Amino acid sequence: MNRKARAVWQGTGRDGSGHLTTDSGVLSTTPYSFKTRFENERGTNPEELIAAAHAGCFTMALAFQLQAAGFTPDELATEATVSIEKEGEGFRISKSVLSLQARVPGIERAKFEELARAAEKNCPVSKVLNAEIAMTFTLT
Structure with a gap:
């Protein structure tokens, strides 16, 4: 797959701009630039897209972990925060923090944490990131 x-x-790194398009059409000439990456201009940036990918991947992986263990979540809501920092002459993505709010009927906290840690470690996006990965969760 x-x-x-x-x-x-188009243009220079600082003053230029670009756009991103995906085959699915979810992103269709979506703008990005220095200002959308390092300031607060409207548009997207690579780190935001990685955060979305990580949140989505982890959450789906956890749903599969729960299903295999016989649990059906009412809701899993994950926010990923990706950090970028200066490294030498460039930058690197140094960390992704997953913050999970979960409603899973009938599960004990220890079992939930075991499954969540497995999803954190084994989702494909976690595996591809060369960064520290952390996870916090609230189970209700």
Whole structure:
């Protein structure tokens, strides 16, 4: 299985801009630039997209972990915060923090944590990130 996205950029790194498009059409000439990445201009940036990918991947992986253990969640809501920091002449993604709010009837906290840690470690996005990964959760 392959998934594709396309980036088009025009101009310099600081003053130029670009757009991103995915085959699915979810992103369709979505703008990105220095200002959307390092300031607060409207548009997206690679770190935001990685955060969305990590939150989505982890949450789905946890749903599968729970299903295999005989539990059906009422809701799993994950926010991923991806950190970028200066490294040498460039930058690197240094950390992704997953903050999970979960409603899972009938599960004990220890069992939930075991399954959540397995999902955190084994979702494909976690495996590809060369960054510290942390997870916090609230189970209700």
